[in-house]
Amino acid sequence: MREVKADDIKKTVELLCIEANYNLPQDVLNILKEKAYEEVSETGIEILNSIIENAKIAKVKKMPICQDTGVAVIFVEIGQDVHVVGGSLYDAINNGVKDGYLNGYLRKSIVSDPFIRINTNDNTPPIVHYDIVGGDKLKITVAPKGAGSENMSALKMMKPSDGIEGVKKFIIDTVEASGPNACPPLIVGVGIGGNFEYAPLLAKKALLRPINQRNNDDDIRALEEELLLKINSLGIGPQGLGGSITALAVNIEKYPTHIAMLPVAVNISCHVTRHATAIL
Amino acid sequence: MYKKINTPLTEEVIENLKSGDTVLITGRIFTARDAAHKRMVESLDNGQELPFDIKNQVIYYVGPCPAKPGQAVGSCGPTTSGRMDAYTPKLLEIGLKGMIGKGYRNKEVVDAMMKYHAVYFTAIGGAGALLSERVIESKVVAYDDLGPEAIHEFTVEDFPVIVTIDMYGNNLYESEREKYKKANF
Numbered sequence: 001m002r003e004v005k006a007d008d009i010k011k012t013v014e015l016l017c018i019e020a021n022y023n024l025p026q027d028v029l030n031i032l033k034e035k036a037y038e039e040v041s042e043t044g045i046e047i048l049n050s051i052i053e054n055a056k057i058a059k060v061k062k063m064p065i066c067q068d069t070g071v072a073v074i075f076v077e078i079g080q081d082v083h084v085v086g087g088s089l090y091d092a093i094n095n096g097v098k099d100g101y102l103n104g105y106l107r108k109s110i111v112s113d114p115f116i117r118i119n120t121n122d123n124t125p126p127i128v129h130y131d132i133v134g135g136d137k138l139k140i141t142v143a144p145k146g147a148g149s150e151n152m153s154a155l156k157m158m159k160p161s162d163g164i165e166g167v168k169k170f171i172i173d174t175v176e177a178s179g180p181n182a183c184p185p186l187i188v189g190v191g192i193g194g195n196f197e198y199a200p201l202l203a204k205k206a207l208l209r210p211i212n213q214r215n216n217d218d219d220i221r222a223l224e225e226e227l228l229l230k231i232n233s234l235g236i237g238p239q240g241l242g243g244s245i246t247a248l249a250v251n252i253e254k255y256p257t258h259i260a261m262l263p264v265a266v267n268i269s270c271h272v273t274r275h276a277t278a279i280l
Numbered sequence: 281m282y283k284k285i286n287t288p289l290t291e292e293v294i295e296n297l298k299s300g301d302t303v304l305i306t307g308r309i310f311t312a313r314d315a316a317h318k319r320m321v322e323s324l325d326n327g328q329e330l331p332f333d334i335k336n337q338v339i340y341y342v343g344p345c346p347a348k349p350g351q352a353v354g355s356c357g358p359t360t361s362g363r364m365d366a367y368t369p370k371l372l373e374i375g376l377k378g379m380i381g382k383g384y385r386n387k388e389v390v391d392a393m394m395k396y397h398a399v400y401f402t403a404i405g406g407a408g409a410l411l412s413e414r415v416i417e418s419k420v421v422a423y424d425d426l427g428p429e430a431i432h433e434f435t436v437e438d439f440p441v442i443v444t445i446d447m448y449g450n451n452l453y454e455s456e457r458e459k460y461k462k463a464n465f
């Protein structure tokens with residue numbers, strides 16, 4: 001059993017919250033630069049250049065890329081030979097989020113109750129997903145997610161007879177309906193299979209994948225490429241003001257499912273798709 | 281080519297703004313988003329006055345990040361405007377002339393914009409750091425308890441926006457997309 005101190009987890013989460021919100025991942029920045037050359041709309045090119053400039057300003061001035069510093073979504077992979085000492089794992093994560101959002105001058109966007117809606121003033125609680133894996137390491141990923149794109153995401157329990165064509169249509173329809181609201185160019189995370197709660201989790205995890213890395217499965221890779229082409233034919237463009245770059249990538253994850261089910265989840269993410277990871 | 285305008289907006293300025301125009305705004309603007317809109321419209325429904333004179337003013341749909349020491353404001357890009365649609369016609373009726381946000385507006389809002397002569401500008405969503413450089417002063421003027429959702433008065437200089445829906449009902453989201461749509465599937 002390897003011991004990991006709760007305090008170290010707290011400090012790590014604090015730093016990851018700040019890092020994720022200040023620094024756009026290099027893969028996203030690189031593809032934005034590539035796409036600025038491919039965009040055909042003049043307004044679209046200007047917008048893409050402003051987005052690139054914005055990421056630079058955020059990095060240099062150490063400030064949030066986007067004011068919506070989001071819900072702190074945290075993925076924890078816990079090696080089965082890890083023992084957390086000096087406090088509970090959840091408290092360490094929760095307090096790390098609190099410290100990160102306060103000390104990093106990040107916006108506090110969480111309300112304590114969906115109806116009463118009073119701000120918790122420290123961006124807690126986060127949403128934490130735990131996976132128990134082999135080994136004696138603790139891997140923590142902080143992936144802040146803003147509401148503009150989250151609100152345009154969707155889940156559909158499809159029929160097996162809807163097949164791959166039905167799935168494609170649902171994904172494209174969901175992107176089309178999001179139009180300018182989700183801050184395109186988008187990264188489209190898709191989860192296919194599993195069940196009612198698992199497909200959205202796959203979709204969210206799909207957003208963590210490096211942007212140029214396609215699915216290992218040949219059929220899924222082909223589907224990702226086809227959907228990206230079709231989405232970029234919709235004309236929505238950067239910020240929905242017209243153009244050929246509506247999405248930067250479509251990342252799909254699949255999972256076995258039930259004989260009667262075909263769940264499909266589309267988690268739309270904006271051009272500020274952020275995440276930062278550390279291994280303890 | 282940018283058009284430079286100042287706030288508060290005059291009828292003449294509004295008449296000359298056309299969808300697609302890129303505009304630099306200088307002057308005072310007021311921030312308000314979900315919770316502040318709900319509270320403002322509840323005040324009006326109860327016969328109370330708004331915490332600022334809304335006549336001819338511009339509301340920016342934003343919940344800024346806290347300012348670091350030495351900054352006027354933290355990151356401050358636009359939020360999705362559609363969530364304010366339920367409250368907007370009432371504000372247009374009493375003199376609101378401009379809105380800055382991102383994303384679609386519903387028919388009721390566009391109809392009210394045409395009726396009362398107002399403009400919907402959009403700023404680049406997700407460009408909060410860049411936009412913060414155009415805000416030279418920020419102070420909370422109402423609803424302090426709402427935190428990032430409080431009403432701030434921003435003093436802006438050359439704040440870059442695009443006229444997305446003008447007072448004539450021309451809508452850039454509708455007109456531009458068609459030009460780039462490919463019917464290849």
